[in-house]
Every structure is written in C-alpha cells, then in structure tokens.
Amino acid sequence: MFQNTKCECGHQNPVGTVLCESCGKPLDEALLKDENALLEMRYDGVARRSQKANPHFVDRIWNFFSSVKIAVYLIVITLIGAAFGTILQQESTIINLTERSEFAAYYKEQHGTFGVIYHALGLSRTYESWWFIGLLVMIGTSLVVCSLDRVLPLYRALSKQQIRKHLQFINRQHVVYSGELTQDKQEWLDRFAKELKRKRYRVWREDGALLAEKNRFSRWGPYINHIGLIVFLLAVLGRSIPAWHMDQYLTLYEGETRQIPGTNYYLKNDKFTLDYYSDEELASNQKGTKVVKLYETKARLYECTDACDDPTREPVLTEVKQHDIRVNSALAYKGLKVYQNSFQEKVRFISVHATLKDKVNGTDIGSFDLKMNQPEEEYKLGEYTLRLIDYYPDFGLDEQTRPMTKSRDPNNPAFVFRIAGPGIQDRGEVYVYFPMPSEKSKYYETILNESFKQRGDNSGRFSIQVDNPIVDGQMNNIEYSAFTTYLNIRMDRAMPYVWVGAAISMIGLIMGFYWQHRRIWIRIDGDKLALGGHTNKNTYGLRADVAGALGKTRIEVDPKTLDNRRNER
Amino acid sequence: MGRYRKPVQYIILAVVLLIGGYAIGNSLFSKSVVLTKGDKPPGFRLADLNNVVHDMEDYEGKPLIINFWGTFCPPCRNEMPALQHQYDKWKGQGLELIGINLSEDKLTAESFIRQIGVDFPILLDKDKKTERKYGLKQYPTTFFIAPTGEIQEVVIGGVLTEEEIDKRIERLIQTKS
Numbered sequence: 246m247f248q249n250t251k252c253e254c255g256h257q258n259p260v261g262t263v264l265c266e267s268c269g270k271p272l273d274e275a276l277l278k279d280e281n282a283l284l285e286m287r288y289d290g291v292a293r294r295s296q297k298a299n300p301h302f303v304d305r306i307w308n309f310f311s312s313v314k315i316a317v318y319l320i321v322i323t324l325i326g327a328a329f330g331t332i333l334q335q336e337s338t339i340i341n342l343t344e345r346s347e348f349a350a351y352y353k354e355q356h357g358t359f360g361v362i363y364h365a366l367g368l369s370r371t372y373e374s375w376w377f378i379g380l381l382v383m384i385g386t387s388l389v390v391c392s393l394d395r396v397l398p399l400y401r402a403l404s405k406q407q408i409r410k411h412l413q414f415i416n417r418q419h420v421v422y423s424g425e426l427t428q429d430k431q432e433w434l435d436r437f438a439k440e441l442k443r444k445r446y447r448v449w450r451e452d453g454a455l456l457a458e459k460n461r462f463s464r465w466g467p468y469i470n471h472i473g474l475i476v477f478l479l480a481v482l483g484r485s486i487p488a489w490h491m492d493q494y495l496t497l498y499e500g501e502t503r504q505i506p507g508t509n510y511y512l513k514n515d516k517f518t519l520d521y522y523s524d525e526e527l528a529s530n531q532k533g534t535k536v537v538k539l540y541e542t543k544a545r546l547y548e549c550t551d552a553c554d555d556p557t558r559e560p561v562l563t564e565v566k567q568h569d570i571r572v573n574s575a576l577a578y579k580g581l582k583v584y585q586n587s588f589q590e591k592v593r594f595i596s597v598h599a600t601l602k603d604k605v606n607g608t609d610i611g612s613f614d615l616k617m618n619q620p621e622e623e624y625k626l627g628e629y630t631l632r633l634i635d636y637y638p639d640f641g642l643d644e645q646t647r648p649m650t651k652s653r654d655p656n657n658p659a660f661v662f663r664i665a666g667p668g669i670q671d672r673g674e675v676y677v678y679f680p681m682p683s684e685k686s687k688y689y690e691t692i693l694n695e696s697f698k699q700r701g702d703n704s705g706r707f708s709i710q711v712d713n714p715i716v717d718g719q720m721n722n723i724e725y726s727a728f729t730t731y732l733n734i735r736m737d738r739a740m741p742y743v744w745v746g747a748a749i750s751m752i753g754l755i756m757g758f759y760w761q762h763r764r765i766w767i768r769i770d771g772d773k774l775a776l777g778g779h780t781n782k783n784t785y786g787l788r789a790d791v792a793g794a795l796g797k798t799r800i801e802v803d804p805k806t807l808d809n810r811r812n813e814r
Numbered sequence: 815m816g817r818y819r820k821p822v823q824y825i826i827l828a829v830v831l832l833i834g835g836y837a838i839g840n841s842l843f844s845k846s847v848v849l850t851k852g853d854k855p856p857g858f859r860l861a862d863l864n865n866v867v868h869d870m871e872d873y874e875g876k877p878l879i880i881n882f883w884g885t886f887c888p889p890c891r892n893e894m895p896a897l898q899h900q901y902d903k904w905k906g907q908g909l910e911l912i913g914i915n916l917s918e919d920k921l922t923a924e925s926f927i928r929q930i931g932v933d934f935p936i937l938l939d940k941d942k943k944t945e946r947k948y949g950l951k952q953y954p955t956t957f958f959i960a961p962t963g964e965i966q967e968v969v970i971g972g973v974l975t976e977e978e979i980d981k982r983i984e985r986l987i988q989t990k991s
C-alpha cells in the first residue's frame with residue numbers, strides 16, 4: 246500500500262499519521278471525506294512508533310503487542326482463566342499433600358468425576374500453570390510495548406507544537422468559535438492571552454496565531470500508571486524466585502523448638518491457649534454453646550548463631566523475638582511472618598519428675614527429671630547411678646515379641662534403666678519404667694519387671710514412679726503438652742515492590758483522572774477569527790474557560806454554543 | 815531516539831523472553847521431590863552413632879546403598895539382618911552401605927543396632943530433614959546408587975530378601991564410573 250505522507254505545508258510525516266505533525270491538517274482518508282466531522286485527536290494524530298510500511302519479523306511481534314485490541318483480549322482471557330481457578334480449592338492451599346498422585350486422589354474423593362477432570366486439566370494449579378504465567382508475561386509485554394509506542398511520539402508531538410494550525414484542524418475541534426473580529430487584532434490578542442494566563446494557561450504567540458495550554462502533565466498519567474503496573478507484575482513474577490517467597494506450615498507441641506525449614510530460624514511454642522466465651526458473654530441464643538474467644542501461641546523465635554550445620558553438636562540459638570501469636574496478630578521478624586493457623590488437642594508428655602524408691606526400706610532414694618525427647622543417659626541419685634540403656638517412646642512388641650516402639654511419638658514411653666550402687670550385684674539391676682499412668686502401661690511395667698526378676702536381672706528391690714501423679718484431676722509432677730499448634734510461616738520479599746508498584750499506579754491514575762489537558766488554538770486571518778479548543782475530558786470546563794475569556798474581551802458567547810457537536814444533536 | 819529504535823526493540827523483547835522464559839519455565843518444571851532412577855541423590859552431612867560426621871561426598875565414585883529405616887517400622891527391622899549379610903559379602907569389593915535412621919532418639923536406634931549386630935555406618939537424621947530432602951513417603955526406602963553418582967534403583971517399602979539385595983548390588987558393581 247502506498248500512502249503519500251507529505252502534507253501540503255511541506256512537512257514529511259511518518260506512515261500512519263492521522264493529523265499532520267506540523268500544521269494539524271487531516272491526512273487520514275476517513276477524516277478527509279467529511280470536512281465537518283470532528284477530528285480524531287488520539288495521541289494528537291501522530292503515528293504509533295512501530296507503524297511501518299514494510300514490517301520485519303521482529304516488527305510483527307512488536308506490532309502484535311503494540312495493539313490495544315490484543316491487550317484487551319489478553320486481559321479478558323486472563324480474567325476468564327483466573328475465574329476457573331476459583332471453582333475448586335487450589336492445591337497450594339491444601340496442607341500435608343505434596344505428590345501429584347495424592348492430589349489426584351484428594352480431588353477424586355472430594356469432588357468426584359468433576360474433581361478428576363479439574364485436576365487432570367491442571368486447573369487445581371491455575372495460578373502456577375505455564376499458561377497463566379504466560380498470559381501475565383504477555384500482558385506485561387503488551388503494557389511496555391503499547392506504552393512505549395504511544396508515549397514517545399506523543400511526547401515529541403506535544404513538545405514541539407506548531408502555534409499556527411491549519412484552519413481545518415481548528416474548525417474540527419470539539420470546542421470551536423468563529424466570527425468577525427472588529428477590534429484591533431493585536432490588542433484583542435493581548436487581552437485574550439492575559440485572560441487565559443489568569444486561568445493558568447501557558448500561552449505562546451506567533452503573529453496572528455495563539456496557542457494556550459494547561460495541565461499537559463495529565464497526559465502522562467496513564468503511562469505512569471502502566472509503569473506502576475509493570476513494577477507490580479514483575480514483583481508478582483518475582484515470587485517464583487525461591488528465596489523471595491515462602492509459605493509453609495510448622496506443627497509444634499508446647500515446649501517444642503523446631504527449625505523453620507529452609508531458614509536459619511528456630512521457633513518455639515511456649516504455650517498454646519484455647520479460650521471460650523463464658524455464658525455471660527454470649528448472646529441469649531448462643532448460651533451453652535462453645536464459642537472460641539482466643540487461639541494463642543506464645544512463641545519465641547531464635548536465630549542460630551553457631552554450630553548450625555554441625556550434626557555432632559546442638560545448634561546455638563539466640564532469641565530474637567517473642568510474640569503471642571493470635572489470629573490477625575502474626576509474629577513478624579525481618580520479613581518473616583508466623584500466623585496462627587490451626588491446632589490439635591493432643592496430650593503429649595514432655596518430662597516427668599520421677600522418684601527412685603527402695604521398696605525394702607520404704608525410702609525415697611532421690612528424684613530426677615526424665616525427658617521424653619532425647620533423655621539424658623545417666624542420672625546420679627545419692628550413692629546410686631541410673632543408666633538409661635533403652636528407650637521406646639511408643640512401647641509395643643514386634644512379630645518376634647521383641648520390644649519395639651510403634652512410632653516416633655512418646656505415646657506410651659518405656660525407659661529401661663540399669664541401676665548401680667551399694668548393695669547391688671556387680672552388673673547392676675535392670676528395671677523398666679512406664680511414666681504413663683494408664684492401666685495398660687502399669688500392667689506392662691509389672692510383667693516386664695517380673696520377668697527381669699525371674700532372669701536374675703533385678704531383685705525387685707527398687708521402683709521408679711511419679712509421686713502423686715494426679716492431684717484434683719490434674720496431672721502432677723508431669724510436664725505435658727495439651728495442644729499442638731499449627732503455624733503458618735510466610736515470607737514475601739516481593740511485597741514492598743508490590744506496594745511501590747501499586748503506589749506508582751495510583752499516582753498515575755490520580756494524574757490522569759483529576760486533571761485535564763486543555764488546549765486552545767487561535768488563528769486570525771484578516772478580520773476572521775477562528776478558535777478551536779481540545780481537552781481529553783471535561784469539555785464543559787474548557788467551554789467555560791473559552792467563553793469566559795471571550796466575554797472578558799467583549800465577545801459574548803453562550804458556552805453551549807461553542808460545542809461543535811451541536812449540529813449533530 | 816530514532817537511531818536507537820531497533821536496539822531498544824530488541825533489548826525489550828530479549829528481556830521479556832528472559833523473564834518470561836524463566837517464569838514460565840519455573841512453572842513448567844515444578845520441582846517434585848520424589849527421586850527416581852537417573853537422579854542425583856541430594857547431599858547430606860550427618861553424625862553416626864559415634865558422633866563422627868559422614869558427608870555424602872565421602873562416598874563419591876563408590877557403589878552405595880542408602881537405607882532409610884526406623885525401629886518403629888517392622889519391615890525395616892526385618893530387613894536389617896539381610897542388609898548386614900550382604901554388606902559382609904560385598905564390602906571387600908568396595909560396596910558402601912549406609913543406614914539413615916528416621917530421626918529417632920540415638921539410644922533407641924543404638925540399642926536396636928546392637929541387638930542385630932550391624933556394623934555398617936548408621937547415621938542419625940534430625941527433625942526429618944534428610945528424609946524430607948529425599949522425598950520419602952514410605953518406610954523403609956532403599957536407594958541403590960551407582961559409582962557414577964546416579965540413582966540406579968529406589969526400592970520403596972517391603973522387606974528386601976538377601977537375593978534381591980544381592981542381584982542389585984551385582985548390577986551396581988558392574989556399573990563403572
């Protein structure tokens with residue numbers, strides 16, 4: 246397609262120019278047909294940067310992203326895609342499952358055939374899927390390319406505007422006035438310019454022509470908004486960098502300290518509290534029901550300062566933060582946030598204060614603290630020494646009726662001690678001790694100690710027990726955890742950038758929405774005065790400006806009559 | 815600006831390709847922790863029962879079996895003697911065998927090992943860290959690692975008989991690094 250892009254004023258315009266860059270005469274064929282139609286003033290009629298007569302392969306890609314139509318399609322497709330992700334629960338919100346097969350089973354069980362299809366299509370991971378990320382990347386590209394292609398030519402056009410415009414350009418604006426000028430031309434122009442300056446217009450003049458302009462910066466609003474959106478989008482994509490984003494769960498029983506996986510931090514649960522509203526505090530229709538008042542984990546955060554990677558030593562921890570984690574009150578430390586997520590009511594022994602008794606004399610030899618996790622291997626009680634020789638946290642018997650532990654949790658701990666001291670055979674005496682005050686545990690304890698006695702491993706002289714294990718229905722001399730707390734640990738290093746992006750975007754929106762770019766052109770040919778005005782929004786305001794300034798210079802007009810569209814309506 | 819138009823275009827498209835490629839690639843190859851044949855096993859540094867540190871790197875270039883076990887897991891207990899027998903048979907030919915205990919108390923692991931009479935290194939995992947690195951789902955899990963450093967086979971669950979172990983060791987030894 247051949248297109249003559251040279252204007253009658255002698256200016257050579259790029260392909261795709263709608264209005265001559267110099268004098269403003271319409272060049273576009275559609276605009277030339279009807280001389281009374283309003284001008285298309287988008288981007289001041291300049292060509293988009295990438296519009297070319299013979300696009301190259303890379304130009305074609307560039308042009309694809311440069312199209313606003315494509316951008317709208319991309320946004321609509323992304324919206325529809327994002328909506329699919331809201332139909333069923335997303336995989337990332339399901340704790341405990343990690344494998345594809347586990348998720349597949351979960352969706353099948355929860356949602357039947359639909360769940361199977363949903364999972365098979367990958368919609369259970371919509372927001373991490375390649376196509377969704379791909380759409381976001383494409384929207385980002387479109388934002389950059391669209392903006393660049395339009396803002397640069399627009400900037401150029403607005404920074405070197407011709408003052409004297411083509412008559413057609415002036416007469417085909419939204420706001421127009423034309424008439425005879427009976428007064429002195431120069432004097433009238435001076436006064437008109439002064440009036441506009443009072444309304445904070447910037448005025449340029451060139452013999453018999455005038456250009457007044459106000460709030461040009463408002464035109465940059467959308468582009469600043471786009472910069473903000475790009476920062477926002479990059480920040481969102483940045484969350485896929487492993488070190489930038491973390492979302493995991495940690496379970497802690499009371500008194501337990503565990504490392505937060507993938508970090509140098511350790512977290513301790515001092516106490517978990519579950520509190521209900523009392524009947525007085527509840528509304529009449531809720532009385533007698535259990536309504537939770539408080540979920541709270543008293544937590545301590547530690548940082549490892551030494552022996553962090555040394556498997557032969559316990560890590561050296563330094564407390565860095567203490568916080569009572571409640572719903573909506575997370576522990577926060579250097580970008581790390583720990584939220585209360587859930588809890589489980591489960592009794593777990595932490596340690597017992599046990600006493601070694603001499604049954605023959607009926608005396609107490611001494612007492613000691615026995616931990617269920619990594620117990621000490623030796624205890625000195627007066628003249629006697631207790632050596633822990635075996636430990637089964639969850640006592641049971643295997644197929645060959647050998648003692649074993651059924652799990653790693655101290656559900657029914659059993660300790661085997663070898664006692665040495667005065668009046669005991671050289672190889673010591675062996676006793677088993679079950680701290681759980683349950684019948685079954687005590688039964689095992691009796692049976693086993695009896696069999697040791699028969700083998701000659703002990704004389705039955707000693708016993709280990711907790712004094713007064715239950716006082717007023719409460720466990721005594723026993724330290725235990727009543728609850729296990731589930732904490733959600735999050736880190737989002739991208740968040741500050743998300744906020745910055747959002748702030749920039751907001752600044753751009755405000756610039757574009759609350760100010761308008763207004764321009765007024767005047768051209769006097771002999772006695773004929775031609776005035777045209779353009780604004781990107783709020784033509785009422787511009788018409789009022791023009792009518793006001795004309796009125797002050799003794800040309801009385803009704804603002805409404807300045808509307809160029811009056812003929813059409 | 816006009817002069818730089820083309821380079822700018824190319825730079826922007828290249829940046830888009832780079833960032834976009836990274837982001838999309840990341841989502842395509844979402845990391846699954848389950849190890850299979852041909853994978854390189856993750857490294858570890860763990861203490862044994864004598865508090866001596868063993869590093870995965872110490873075993874590079876040797877045929878290696880890593881057995882994850884716990885005293886709470888009956889099949890783990892049952893296959894332990896078979897592993898010990900096979901270790902005795904093959905250690906002369908350079909076979910290395912490591913048992914990684916599943917984060918139990920040292921005493922619990924130690925007393926069981928003493929009963930069985932195991933003399934290959936038993937390493938103690940802590941807070942399930944290594945177990946998680948290896949993506950374990952069931953116990954026991956045994957990794958057969960060729961001298962090339964690649965996993966040749968993963969046996970999940972079940973009791974391995976001596977013949978089954980023997981057959982696999984032979985294959986390991988034959989794979990040259």
